[in-house]
Amino acid sequence: MKVLSTLLFVFMMSVIHSANAELVVICNKDLDIQGLTKKQIIDIYMGRYSVLPNGHKLIPLDQNADSNARKQFYAKLVDKNISEINAYWARLLFSGRAMPPRTVKTEREVIDIISKDSSVIGYVDASVLTDKVKVITSVE
Amino acid sequence: MWNKITQRISNRLALLLTLVAVVVVSINAALIFSRSYQLELMQSRHNVIQLVEAVSNTAAISVYVRDTVLGNEVVDGLKGSDLISAVALRTNTESIAKKGEFLDSKNNDWIRYSLYSPFDKDELTGMLLVQSNDELIASYANKAAMQYVLFMAIHSVILILAVIFLLNYQLIKPVKSIASSLHQIIPGSSQRVHSQMNNNDEIGMLAADINQLLTSIETTLNRERSLREDVENLERRFRSIFEQASGGIALLDHNGFLKVHNPSFANMLGNERMQRLTSTEKESLAVILESETHVLKNAIAQALNTDGPISLDIKLGDETEIRWVHCLIAKMQDDSNNTPLLQIIMQDVSERRFREQSFRVQAELDPLTGLFNRRAGKEKIQQLLDKAIGTSEYYALLMLDLDNFKPVNDNFGHDAGDKVLKTVAENLLNTVRNDDVIIRWGGDEFLIFIKNPNQAEFDASRVAEKLLKIIQVPIALDNDKNVYIGSSIGIAIYPDHGFDLDLLIQRADEAMYQIKSETKDGFAFYNEATSEKIVG
Numbered sequence: 135m136k137v138l139s140t141l142l143f144v145f146m147m148s149v150i151h152s153a154n155a156e157l158v159v160i161c162n163k164d165l166d167i168q169g170l171t172k173k174q175i176i177d178i179y180m181g182r183y184s185v186l187p188n189g190h191k192l193i194p195l196d197q198n199a200d201s202n203a204r205k206q207f208y209a210k211l212v213d214k215n216i217s218e219i220n221a222y223w224a225r226l227l228f229s230g231r232a233m234p235p236r237t238v239k240t241e242r243e244v245i246d247i248i249s250k251d252s253s254v255i256g257y258v259d260a261s262v263l264t265d266k267v268k269v270i271t272s273v274e
Numbered sequence: 275m276w277n278k279i280t281q282r283i284s285n286r287l288a289l290l291l292t293l294v295a296v297v298v299v300s301i302n303a304a305l306i307f308s309r310s311y312q313l314e315l316m317q318s319r320h321n322v323i324q325l326v327e328a329v330s331n332t333a334a335i336s337v338y339v340r341d342t343v344l345g346n347e348v349v350d351g352l353k354g355s356d357l358i359s360a361v362a363l364r365t366n367t368e369s370i371a372k373k374g375e376f377l378d379s380k381n382n383d384w385i386r387y388s389l390y391s392p393f394d395k396d397e398l399t400g401m402l403l404v405q406s407n408d409e410l411i412a413s414y415a416n417k418a419a420m421q422y423v424l425f426m427a428i429h430s431v432i433l434i435l436a437v438i439f440l441l442n443y444q445l446i447k448p449v450k451s452i453a454s455s456l457h458q459i460i461p462g463s464s465q466r467v468h469s470q471m472n473n474n475d476e477i478g479m480l481a482a483d484i485n486q487l488l489t490s491i492e493t494t495l496n497r498e499r500s501l502r503e504d505v506e507n508l509e510r511r512f513r514s515i516f517e518q519a520s521g522g523i524a525l526l527d528h529n530g531f532l533k534v535h536n537p538s539f540a541n542m543l544g545n546e547r548m549q550r551l552t553s554t555e556k557e558s559l560a561v562i563l564e565s566e567t568h569v570l571k572n573a574i575a576q577a578l579n580t581d582g583p584i585s586l587d588i589k590l591g592d593e594t595e596i597r598w599v600h601c602l603i604a605k606m607q608d609d610s611n612n613t614p615l616l617q618i619i620m621q622d623v624s625e626r627r628f629r630e631q632s633f634r635v636q637a638e639l640d641p642l643t644g645l646f647n648r649r650a651g652k653e654k655i656q657q658l659l660d661k662a663i664g665t666s667e668y669y670a671l672l673m674l675d676l677d678n679f680k681p682v683n684d685n686f687g688h689d690a691g692d693k694v695l696k697t698v699a700e701n702l703l704n705t706v707r708n709d710d711v712i713i714r715w716g717g718d719e720f721l722i723f724i725k726n727p728n729q730a731e732f733d734a735s736r737v738a739e740k741l742l743k744i745i746q747v748p749i750a751l752d753n754d755k756n757v758y759i760g761s762s763i764g765i766a767i768y769p770d771h772g773f774d775l776d777l778l779i780q781r782a783d784e785a786m787y788q789i790k791s792e793t794k795d796g797f798a799f800y801n802e803a804t805s806e807k808i809v810g
Contacts, residue, residue: 176393181339212393222392225335229343 156260157207160245160267161192162252170255170270176212178255180222181232194235195244195256203241207257210273284446288438295434302430303423310422314415322357322406326387330402334389337365337400345370352404359407365400376405383408448477456484462495522599522620525606528613530558530574542590542599542620559618565589577603577616587623598627640714642692643699651713655723656775658711659768669725669768670734673782674702674741676718677760677794690751694759701744706737721779738763738797746795762790763797771800 159175161167167190170178177183179194186192197204199216208219223234238244244256249266257273280286329348336344345363349371352361360374376384385404391397452467459465466485516523522539526532532551540548543562550557560570566588577584583604590597600623606615638650646654655671662669676698683691695718702712702720711723724737741763748756764786766778781800789798 173394180393214393222335225332225344226339226341228347229341231341231343232339 155206157203157210157257157273158260158263159255159257159270159273160248160263161255161270162248162250163266163268165190165252165268167270172211172271172273175255175271175273179211179235181226181234191253193251193254195247195254196235196237197241197244197257198239199237203257203259207273284442284450287441287446291434291438295430299427299430302426306426307419307423310419311412311415314418315411318357318411318414319406322355322385322404325352325355325358326385326402326404330387330389331392333363333387333402334392334399337363337370337389338391338393340365340368340370342370346373348402349373356410357407358404359410360403360405362403363400364403366398370400374405376403445477449480452477452481452484459488461488462492464492520621522618524559524618524620526559526574526616526618528578528616530560530571530616531556532559533615539620542597542622544590563588563590565591573601573603574616577605578614581605587627597622597624599623643695643714645699645702645712645714645720648713648715651711651715651721651723652775654711655713658723658725659773659775662768667725668770669723670737671766671768671778671782672722672724672734672738672741672797673715673764673766673779673786674720674722674745675762675786675790676745677762677790679718679759682757682759686751686753686755686757690757693751694749694757697749698745698759701747702741705740705744721782734765734767734799735797738765742795742797760795762786762794764789764800765797766800 159170167186170186174186178192179196184191184193197207205216208214208216212219214222226232227234238247238256241258241262244258245262245264245267248254248256249264255270260269260272263269280289329351332344333348335341336348349361349363350373352358353373358374360372360376362372362376363370364372383405385406387402387404388398389400389402391399455467459467466488467481516536519536519538522536522542524532524535524539543551547562550562551559560567560574563570569586570588573584573586583602585600585602587598587600590599599620602619604617606617638646640647645651658669676694679691679694682694695714698720699712699714702722706712706722706724709725711725713721713723715721722737722741724734742761745759745761748758750756764782764784766772766782766785768778771781772778785798785800788801789796792798
């Protein structure tokens with residue numbers, strides 16, 4: 135009975151976790167930007183441009199290709215699944231003008247890289263945020 | 275030449291069908307050409323749009339990221355189709371890629387395909403401009419449409435040829451064969467129409483019906499021919515009866531004018547009368563027979579009013595001889611109108627008439643003297659007396675008896691006596707007038723009836739004296755001897771001495787005997803007083 139109730143709790147927690155998981159776009163805490171719009175984040179991540187109107191260049195970081203966070207990020211950002219995103223980049227890879235964002239393996243690594251480089255932005259689950267980075271916007 | 279061609283129904287039909295076909299094919303060709311041209315054009319446009327849609331995603335991406343390489347790839351791809359003459363890919367502000375020359379004049383024909391952000395369907399990011407290769411498309415459409423038209427034309431020509439052939443074979447040829455066969459047939463002959471195809475369709479029926487008609491025409495004509503021959507024979511016979519009849523036959527109209535006559539009729543009337551009857555100023559039959567005009571007119575009027583024939587004898591006299599004809603006149607109804615006609619049939623009865631006359635003469639006359647015999651003479655006198663009734667006419671009856679006649683007979687024989695009687699008779703005839711009547715009353719007795727003396731007794735006396743005198747003339751016999759005879763005459767006067775003939779004869783006889791007994795060679799009137807004496 136105790137074992138069963140424990141398993142039920144873990145399952146429920148995991149459901150709550152995934153439902154409540156909040157992805158946030160983060161940048162270096164020293165970076166002075168007034169907050170990016172969702173459209174600007176899309177344009178940066180989908181390779182349209184990487185230089186802001188104020189001349190600041192931003193490089194997007196992507197998470198592991200199979201990660202749940204990545205899947206959720208693109209679904210929330212552009213309403214597309216991973217294979218659609220892959221197809222998009224496959225067409226652009228041909229010319230080489232626009233490249234897909236660099237991929238890192240873990241969320242920690244995302245935070246590490248951003249905390250050391252002020253031209254990089256990335257996205258992580260809100261639960262793993264540290265004070266080395268600051269949140270630009272939340273992805274809903 | 276043209277007429278000769280169109281005269282034949284098959285040629286005319288072929289010509290008309292061809293004309294119709296040309297018209298229909300032309301109209302159809304025009305319609306089909308324009309329709310298929312339009313369809314081809316639309317199809318090509320559609321193809322162009324499909325091509326554009328096929329690359330639209332890639333184009334949108336290339337515009338989104340301003341990827342000119344990818345953009346050029348898209349443009350090259352589209353331009354590779356020969357349906358497209360120019361392609362341009364541009365963002366809202368700048369050109370990404372372009373190939374081919376856009377012709378400004380055909381601005382309206384440009385296909386403008388709006389491109390949206392792959393991640394935001396509301397954000398217009400650029401445009402794909404495509405100009406279709408209209409010249410090529412038009413030439414393709416033209417070619418396709420021409421092929422349709424050509425196909426249809428060939429199709430139509432084959433159809434027309436088939437129709438002409440079938441019409442010719444199924445309809446025109448058999449009808450033509452019947453027509454030409456019929457054309458050579460003489461109506462009434464035993465020839466018949468031969469149908470080329472021995473079939474049971476309408477054409478076969480037509481041929482059969484024509485043959486039936488020909489058969490009925492032939493029978494009718496044959497019947498008519500034999501009928502006509504019969505009628506001609508009959509007519510010939512009638513004509514020969516009419517022409518050769520011994521009797522004269524003629525038709526007169528109701529006024530007595532001649533209409534038809536036969537040769538015998540002309541012969542009977544003679545040339546002169548026929549000319550008057552048939553000349554332009556016609557005269558009626560009654561008028562030309564002068565002596566019989568009145569009788570004939572009456573007979574004609576009578577014939578018109580009765581149903582039976584009227585018969586009468588008329589005299590056709592001329593200078594040389596007298597002919598008698600017996601006429602039958604009867605009314606006839608002419609078929610053509612209602613005025614009645616008269617048929618007149620004449621038979622020459624002269625011979626019979628003359629024979630009758632001679633019989634009558636023989637019966638009336640004394641064979642020796644040629645004077646009336648007692649019976650005929652009495653009849654003649656009676657007729658004259660009958661006419662006298664109611665008039666104031668006088669007649670004298672003389673009874674004459676020869677004196678001294680018996681001795682002549684006795685002495686010189688009967689021939690001498692006959693000679694004396696003949697001579698006396700001639701003398702009597704020479705003495706009296708022609709219309710006086712002389713009768714041989716007995717052996718040597720004669721009766722003389724004198725018509726209408728002016729003064730009965732005086733005239734009768736004069737005649738009696740003359741008679742006495744002439745009888746006293748000596749008569750020469752054959753042996754040159756003369757005989758002398760005398761006569762006694764008794765006279766009775768009508769009406770003084772009686773009205774009855776027998777009485778008058780008796781009284782004349784009495785007077786004669788009185789004078790004979792007194793003086794001989796004298797005459798005496800009947801005297802009532804003396805006669806009573808004698809009788810008494």
